[in-house]
Amino acid sequence: MKHPQISKTRRQSTRMQRHPVALASTLALLASAGAVQAQQAAPAAGTQSLETVVVTGIRRSLDSAVTLKRESRGLVDGIVAEDIGKFPDTNLAESMQRIAGVSIDRNASGEGSRVTVRGVGPDFNMVLLNGRQMPTSIINQLNNGASGSRAFDFANLSSDSISALEVYKTARAESPTGGIGATINVKTARxxxxxxxxxxxxxxxxxxxxxxxxxNEIKGDKVTPEISGIYSDTFGNRTLGIAISGSYSKRSSGSNNAYTQNGWLSEAYNATGGAFAGVPASNLKNFPTSGFYTHTNDMRYSVTALDRERLNGQVVLQFAPTKELKFTVDHTMAVNTVKSKNLENSAWFGPSFSGPLNGAPQTTFTSGPVATPIIQTATWDGTHDYSLNAGQFAQKTKLNSTGxxxxWKVNDALSFDLDVHSSKSKTTPDSPYGTYATMSLALxxxxxxxxxxxxxxxxxxxxxMVYDPAKTNVTGSQFYNNLSDQTVDQxxxxxxxxxxADDKLIVGLGFTKLKNRAASANNFxxxxxxxxxxxxxxxxxxxxxxxxxxxxxxxxxxxxxxxxTFFAQDFEAQRKQAVANAMQFGSSSTGNVPMSKAVAEAYFAAPSDFSQPGASDWRTTEKSTSAYGQWDHxxxxxIPMNLxxxxRYESTKIESSSQVTAYTGTDWYAQNEVxxxxxxxxxxxxSGKYSYWLPSIDWDADLADNLKVRASFGVNIGRPGFDQMLGGTALNADSARYNVPGAGSAGDPALKPxxxxxxxxxxxxxxxxxxxxxxxAFYKKVSDFITATVVQQTFPGLNQPASGTYHQAALASGIPADRPDLIRQYIFNNYAGQPGVTVTNATLNQGNILGSVPGTQPLQFNITSFANAAGDNIKGLEFNFQHMFGNSGFGVSGNYTMVKSGLKFINNTDSNAQQSPLVGISDSANLVGFYENDVWSIRAAYNWRDEFLARRTDGGGNNPMYTEAYGQVDASIGYKIGKNLTLQADLLNLNDGYIRQHGRTKDQVNSVLQTGRRYLIGARYRF
Known part of the structure; x- marks a missing residue:
């Protein structure tokens, strides 16, 4: 069927273009008004009744999104709620992945939490709530420490009160800076x-x-509740308005993860064997004689039960004394409480490359260019420790925003808009044991x-290996206290x-003050x-x-x-017994002196503050001033055209302070721990500062009534992470190992964005x-990319205990280099009382003499620092479509995005080499099919994302972590009973997929995460 002729209307609409930020609200207003008129208007007597078609639900949502895309200046995609209080997906990130060029990162529960747009990762996408920059407070769960991320976590917001999502893919002078991938505006009802x-x-x-x-020791409830509601009304002849919305949800879920915690370390082959020095050649098969090789230190199997409780609410008050003047006051609140119980069984290799012995296979490497041990063997004597960890994680995030x-419309030509807000996001521990606590029960x-x-x-x-309760003991323990706190005043x-009629001038001023604090302390x-x-x-x-x-x-x-076998115990019971044992026997690391109850309780608890040595405390203040002008014609x-x-002028001043700990010595206090x-x-x-002039041009033309072309050019900036702007060099006190360097980091607030x-x-x-x-088609030329460089440094007084006369004597006696426990035992047996050799307990306890051993050579530290590099380009193609099969109720939509960039991780190099990769670049695709009539609403969606670089540092060096290609099938079914009641079923992850991550090659398994299917059954009643 030929599309209706709308050229006259189109030409008129080009003169009356609305700003895209306000467009979705206008569309919702018109759609609501149309629906009300269609339902309430009765034909006058003596006139012929004409059939009226009211578009609702999925189709109205898609129509509104199409109009938003078509009428906007620049490239804007969006999703509009099917009805007030009914967003298409249960999670905002899950909704955005339906948009071409948008991919999501999933959290441990398999839920979408952060977004990547056109290959640009979450830290470089600006998220706004009703046009306002939102704070974010993220705890880095990867290393249980403070996070430097700027990424907004969409898991904190329920979708129930959201009216629209707008994704601005092109730079605009009037848009806040920070989103070189996109600026994402989350809109709520007014x-x-x-x-x-x-x-x-x-x-x-x-x-x-x-x-x-x-x-059974950790699993939660299989069925949990969700409830949401919204009320909005006007009074006094539409001069007063109030909207109240709220939602509460509780979710129990699980995830099972097989992973390595310390990454795959890469180094160049050398004649002395590097990490393999002293390992007999007969232990190694196909060991490379050139190029690079990798190794890992551990293998872990982990199961986690997660309980999330989320409370969202918003109140909006509006007063319009005249048609030309409108005041709005609103407050948004989100509380997201996440608690989890974790059990982990793990084997530590060290690295140890043993065999063949007692039938154990040789450690066997793949061929290059980066050789990987496809088989890695450690030979133990039947008394080695196998770790059974039990842990708890608990944090509460509170977001409050008041605006x-x-x-004021002064006259038909002039109008002003003033907007101010103060917003705060804070994440704190929600357990007496801190944010994260873990205790190892060694077998x-x-x-x-x-x-x-x-x-x-x-x-x-x-x-x-068999379980023998008489040969178990609690060994290592860690209790973390983490804080993330960010405020935005704007x-x-x-x-x-x-x-x-054809010309409009827009000018604006902006002031933003952002204060960020991220702190972490560990009782280890x-x-x-x-x-x-x-x-x-x-x-x-x-x-x-x-x-x-x-x-x-x-x-x-x-x-x-x-x-x-997987072994499982209760954390609370384990800690209770550990406290009792410490009161009776003390602990090995404190000389086995019995503790009082208060001391024992504090021994297995999180630190109370962040002033202790080794704690991290980052404090950054950014003050930005902006001014812009924009001419629309x-x-x-x-041929109707818009230009x-x-x-935009952007000026930013930064002051960054960080807690720095200076150490005076090292202690080789156990088998391979330093x-x-x-x-x-x-x-x-x-401190640092920078200023930029950021131009932008958007042009579009209607070549025909149904054919539109666009061209845009713009410049934008993406700000450095807070961890990259540290005020000093921070050393990790517990990162060094026997013959393994320690780790640390150094930042610079003078980094350019x-x-x-x-x-x-x-x-x-x-x-x-x-x-x-x-x-x-899009092309981004990125300069001043922030590169991570790992340099080796030494510090006065910090020596590697695995060095010197005593260590050499142990090796000369024939002890293999990969048996630090035997080397340490030899030193104690033969040199106790000699300078530097201190024995605090000569009784062998689980294979260890207690004491410390000196070193003579400086301990190397891999210090990760950051600098601006030249950069490269990102380019790609986006294809998207939507088709309605007439009035049948059937429809289909889909998209495919291809992204390429020279900002790649160089795999064929060692862990200390400089790297400048861009995290998150990948192809992606979506396909959605639906059917809708007056009663039924059915939708099925498939989302796919190709392999991408998820992290560029792992295990204390520049070691990549790639997430392999992943696809997920979701579906929803709605059934309407009468005019007001709708039954709804949401079916998520129907294909029950798993997520696998690897290092430089697919043989280097970093993580394999399995979650499960999820079903939501409910009803919604509209009064």
Missing amino acids: PLDMRERIASIGVKANYDGSVSRLP FNAA FTQGNTTAYYDKDLPIMESKG GQLRGTYRLS HGDWSGIGPAGGFKNLAVGQYSLGGLFNRIPGHDDPRLYP SFDTA SVGL RLTGGTSTFGTK LKSKNLDLSAEYYYAKSSYVALG
Whole structure:
């Protein structure tokens, strides 16, 4: 069918272009008004009744999004709620992945939390709430420490009160800086924008299948509740308006993860063997004689039960004394509480490259260019420790944002808009044990152990290891106290002056003050010889489960080589027994002196503040001033065209302070653990500043009534992470190991932000009502990219204990270099009392003599520092379409995005080499099909994302972590009963997929994460 002729209307609309930020509200207003009129208007007597078609639900949402895309200046995509209080997806990030060029990062529960746009990672996408910059407070769960991320976590916001999402892919002078990928505006309902009273309530039951894959000791409820509601109305002849919305949800879920915690370290082959110095050649098969090789230190199997409780609310008050003047006051609140229980079984290799011995296979490498041990063997004597960790994680995030807006239309030509807000996000511990606590129950019966990396699931084989409660003991423990706190105070003034019907001038000023604090303190104890005598925890109940059964979705779970058992214990019971043992026997790391109850309780608890040596405390203040001007012009010619030309000035001053700890010594206090001692803390402070002029040009033309082309050019900046702007060098006190360097980091607030010059070209063909195809190409030239460089440094007084006369004598006696426990024992047996050799307990306890050993050579530290590099380009193609099959109710939409860049990680190099990769670059695709009529609303969606670089540092160096290609199938079904009641079912992760991550090659398994299917069944009633 030929598309209706709309050229006259189109030409008129080009003169009356609305700003895209306000467009979705206008669309919702018109749609609501149309629906009300269609339902309430009765035909006059004696007139013929005409059939009226009311577009609602999915189709209205898609129509509104199409209009937003078509009418906006620049390239804007969006999602509009199907109805007030009914957003298409249960999670905002899940919704945004339906937009071309947008991909999501999933958290441990499999839920979308952060977004990548056109290959630009979450830290460089600006998120706004109703046009305001939102604070973010993220705890870095990867290393249980402070986070330098700027990324907004969408898991904190419910989708129930959201009316629209707008994704601005091109730079605009009037848009805040920081989003070189995109600027994302989250919009909530405004009462004076709606023509009718809105009142609805919804309830859901959430069933999560992942809970059934957890041990009984930690699993939560399979079914949890959700409830949401919204009320909006106007009074006094539409001069007063109030909107109240709220939601509460509770979710229990589970995740099972097989991973390595310390990364895959890469180094160049050298004649002395590097990390393999002293390892007999017979132990190694296919060991490279050139190029690079990698190795890892551990293999871990982890199961986590997660409980999330989220409360969202918003109140909006509006007063419009005249049609020309409107005041809005609003407050948004979000509280997100996340608690989890974790159990982990792990084997530590060290690295140890043993075999063949007692039937153990040789450590076997793949061929280059980066050789990887596809088989890695450690031979033990049957008394080695196998770690059974139990942990708890608990944090609460509170977001509060209060804003005021005044919109004044002085006359038909001049208007002003003033907006100010103060917003704060703070994440704190929500447990007496801090943010994260873990305790290791060691089983001292481990013999020869081999790791195989030839399946999707890493396979650990350990022959002869059995559970013996008389040979268990609590060894290492860690209790973290983490804080993330960010405030944003912002004021924006915008003036619009209409010079003529075809010309409009927009000017504005902005002031933003951002204060960020991220702090972390760790109460760490390496009691590797135990808390009390062996068997002191024999009364602790330890469940036994099928290890393969816990990972039954991952290929390799049924491998006969896999150790058959996963051990599970209760954290609270384990800690209680540890406190009792410490009161009776003391701890190995403190000389086995009995403790008082108060001391023992504090020994297994989080630190109370961040002033202790080794704690991190980052404090950054950014003050930005901006000014912009933009000219919009519409050409009333045979080919209607629009042109927007703008220029933005941005000036930023930064002051960054960080706690720095200076250490005076090292202690080789257990088998292969080395820690720094004698720490004293001070604050180091640095400052920086930068200013930029950022031009932008947007042009579009209607070549025909249904064919539109666009071209845009703009410059934007992306600010450095807070961890990259530290005021001093921070050393990790517990990162060094026997023959392994320590780690640290140093930042610089004088770093320049990334600068991106962006070019966009696109064509859109609207071939039928609600149907179109679009093709776009984009090019981003990114300069001043922030590169991570690892340099080796030494510090006075900090020596490597695995050096010197005593160490050389142990090696000369024939002890292999990969047996630090035997080397340390030899030194104690032969040199006790000699200078530097201190024995605090000569009794062998679980294979360790307690004491310290000196070193003579400086301890090397891998210090990660940051600098601006030249940069490279990002380029790609976007294709998206939407098709409605007439009035049948069926429709389909989809998109595909291809992204390429020279900002790649160089895999064929060592862990200390300089790297300048861009995290998150990948191709992505979505396909959505739906059917809708007056009763049914059915939708199915498939989302796919190709492999991408998820992290560029892992294990204390520049070691990559790639997330492999992943796809997910979701569906939703709605059934309407009468005019007001709708039953709803949301079915998520129907394909029950798993997420796998690897290092430089696919053989280097970093992580394999399995979650489960999720079902939400509920009802929504509109009053």
